[in-house]
Amino acid sequence: MSLPCIIIGASHAAVQLSFNLRQQGWQHDIIIIGNESHMPYQKPPLSKSIMSQQKSLEEILLKKDEFYQDANIRLMLNTNVTEIDRSTKTIKLANGEVLAYSKLALCTGAIANKISLSDKPLLGVHYLRTAEDAAKIQNQLTHAKNAVIIGGGFIGLELAAAFNQRGVHVTILEAQENILQRVVTSEVAQFISSLHQQHGVEIKNCCIAKRLTGDSYVSAVVCESGESIPADLIIIGIGITPVTTLATKANLDVDNGILINQFAVTSDPNIVAAGDCCSYFHSIYQRNVRVESIQNALDQAKSAAASIMGKEIDFSHNIPRFWSDQYDIKLQMCGLIDGYDNVEVINPQDYGQLSVLYRKDNKLIAAVIINNPLMMKQAISAIANQEAFIH
Ligand SMILES: Cc1cc2nc3c(=O)[nH]c(=O)nc-3n(C[C@H](O)[C@H](O)[C@H](O)COP(=O)(O)OP(=O)(O)OC[C@H]3O[C@@H](n4cnc5c(N)ncnc54)[C@H](O)[C@@H]3O)c2cc1C
Incomplete structure (x- = not known):
């Protein structure tokens, strides 16, 4: 019996990889296993058109159910993969079930970095990485008046714009001297800061959130300076960490992401990887990089599918690309x-x-x-x- 290609993570990269595999003539089963409950969806709208209520989750699904059925791609949602055994070419699910693969793809993405700012969990404090996170934020937005966003990165800024347009007062706390300091230079940061300020968003640079106050619901953020900012909605947007646990446990090479070569193959020739979870040597910049963007996920997924089919598509010279919509x-x-x-x-x-x-x-x-x-x-x-x- 021929064994399937199993893709772990029902992500943007996974969907691209699976359909590419079919287009290139993969004859055997394809199984995408993901631990979220929704059908695979686009993540960028979560902080943009979903938050500004221009789109629903249904409208941001990557494909409708019938496309997976027609292409004979099986989706196993709500399912966590807990282990990879490379010697037997099997994976283990959280319910103990073991599945064998001929080829494995890791599309496990990334998770939001967390910080603890209160002794007890407080309602009204959110991160944004998944549709479930977005739904929780949406619920709260209907009665929120003062939002504080901890972290002036792209996701925080996009949320600030969406909240502002929904009539919520927004304060952004940025620990560095400028917003977006990790990714752009001061000319761009100043342009974006002015844009937000013109809309009435407050930006406090060099401001470190120290603790949150409140009983069951959050009521304020206290900064290291001692200033207390009233808030009934807090978003913590302080970057992401690639999900590499399975790869590390399976002794694959990992360095700020699952290491892949220019054809998206990991240190095991039977395992490819694609998306935010990967790092690779960029042939133009001549150093290891990990890129968090749709373009990167799609490029690597195409290369990964080709590698599974015994072909070679080198993605390592592709120029990293990203976009952000604000106002x-x-x-x-x-x-x-x-x-x-x-x-x-x-x-x-x-x-x-x-x-x-x-x-x-x-x-x-x-x-x-x-x-x-x-x-x-x-x-x-x-x-x-x-x-x-x-x-
Ligand atoms: C709010 C937001 C806005 C963004 N805006 C932009 C933008 O404007 N432009 C842009 O280019 N990019 C943007 N991005 C980034 C972009 O969405 C990602 O780069 C892209 O989706 C690639 O993600 P991925 O496919 O690697 O994995 P992810 O989308 O992170 O998905 C990985 C999936 O794998 C699952 N998983 C992990 N481990 C397991 C396991 N053991 N078992 C089962 N399932 C598992 C996870 O739960 C998750 O569902 C944004 C991201 C977010 C969150």
């Missing part, structure tokens, strides 16, 4: 902003558009572009071709 702006990023020796800022005074180009040795290595999709396309191709990009 009426679309911010797009490409490349990696580190090691640059020159920064060019275009349109710094125009609050409708801004482009920041980062070069090293007169070659473009990264760009952050607001409301100019054409320039984004040109920047991606300049990075790929190792050009300076003189516009």
Whole structure:
């Protein structure tokens, strides 16, 4: 009997991988096993159109049920995989069931970083990674008046915009000197800060949340400075950690993510991996990276499917790409902003558009572009071709 390809994690990467596998002629069973209860869905809208009530969960599903049935892809939801045994090529589920595979794919994604700011659990304190988290936040938004967002990263900022547009007063607490400090430079941070401030969002930089107060419900955040900020809704958005537990237990190579080669194969030739859980050597930036974006998940999933089929698609030179929607702006990023020796800022005074180009040795290595999709396309191709990009 031929054994299935099992995909762990019912994620964006998993869905792409499974359909690619079918398109490329995989004849055997495909099983996607995920521990969430929903059919696989897109995560980016959770902090955007879902939070602003423009879309429902139904509308952000990656595929309708019949597509999986037609492609003979079996979805096992609400199911946790607890172990991989590489010697027997089996996996174990939380209920003790053991399944054998011929090929295994790890698409386990990432989880939100947690901090404990109170002695007891308080209602009204949330993280956002899943549809279930989003539903809990939505429920509370109907009666929230003052939201405090701990962490000025992309997810926190997108939520700030959505809450603001729903009439909730928002304060963002950022521990660093600027919002988005981990991912962009000060020109972009200032543009985004001004945008939020114009809408009435308060941003407190260099402000560290020390503890939360309240009885059963949260009532305030106390900062290290001693300032107390009233809040009936708290979002903690302080980054994510790749889910590598299964891989580590199975003795696969792991280094800030499950290590994969340029064809999305792990240190075991029968196991591929794709998405936020992976790290790899980027052939243009010449260093190990872990990218948290849809584009990356899709690229790696395509390579992973090809590898399972005995073909090779090298994704390691693909330029990392990301976008963020806040109010009426679309911010797009490409490349990696580190090691640059020159920064060019275009349109710094125009609050409708801004482009920041980062070069090293007169070659473009990264760009952050607001409301100019054409320039984004040109920047991606300049990075790929190792050009300076003189516009
Ligand atoms: C709110 C939000 C907004 C975002 N916005 C953007 C954006 O604007 N642009 C962009 O490019 N990217 C954005 N992202 C990131 C993007 O969604 C991810 O990069 C993309 O979805 C890839 O995720 P993934 O496929 O690697 O895994 P994930 O989506 O993290 O899914 C992994 C799945 O595996 C499951 N799993 C893990 N371990 C097990 C196990 N042992 N057994 C069973 N199941 C398991 C998890 O529960 C989860 O369901 C956003 C993410 C979030 C949360």
